[in-house]
Amino acid sequence: MFFSTPDLCDQYDSLLQVMSPVFKHFGGQSMFFGEVVTAKCFEDNSVVKSMLAEPGKGKVLVVDGGSSMRCALLGDQIATRAVENQWAGIVINGCVRDVTILKTLPIGIMALAAHPRKSIRRGEGQKQLEINLAGVTLQSGNYLYADENGVIISSESLPLTTT
Template sequence: MIPTTDLCDEFRDQLTLAKPIFRQFGLKRTFAGPIKTVKVFEDNVLVKKALETIPEGSVLVVDGGGSMRCALMGDMLAEIAVNRNLAGIIIHGMIRDSQEINEMNIGIFSLGTNPFKSIKEGKGETDVPVEFAGVEWKPGEWVYADEDGIVLAKEKLK
């Protein structure tokens, strides 16, 4: 993947920068791909379903409302993403099992960690535009993420 710094140098007017509110987890430090979205609140049923069904190479963007009261993903869900060869995951919420996740070949950005698991009611929405970190995440648009930041583009740039 082209570093976000190089993308910003070449395509500045075509990129939107997400606010740097995330921590990085997993062995994969850079990733890019088309956005697929899930909007939930303290419930990860639709997160699991999306991980099992979105196309290979996609980036799952989870709007968890910024809740820090429970985790929306742990090592078992991260393992699904690894096995399905998803590009990465961005969660506006928390994860757990961070030690295990940090040994997996996946890239995850989240607000942090919390040992509590989520509820399992299946409430929420999929494939809808969501807004957090100062940007709108639209299904089908592209996201590029690495240690220097997360940028969004309307289409694949390189």
């Protein structure tokens, strides 16, 4: 499947929310899309690890990490598990680590920055809730489309071109 977020904006603008351009690409796929699954955690990636250990079926995990710049919520081991479980992508309002390895993985990964320190697991976090980040409000069941131009959110699946 092929798409471009500018073309989708031109065609479906009234259906879309556009995230502020705060996220950087860290994964091996810069173009990815899928149904959204949400999570919220702060400096504890327990919920990220548990969710990505489940079958992803082409979905995108969107994590509100509170914009923390003090530790990473995703590293190579959890990202590798996400690939094995067929997640299409991960967007983190926070940091990632092991970026040299992340960019070799066939998955879309976006985050605010890289940070070498791992989070501390305390078993905290929430999933499947409405979150607000990068200027948009989204919830599980929305659809996310990301490419080099940005990230857009739709409440319904958009038709894409096959190439």
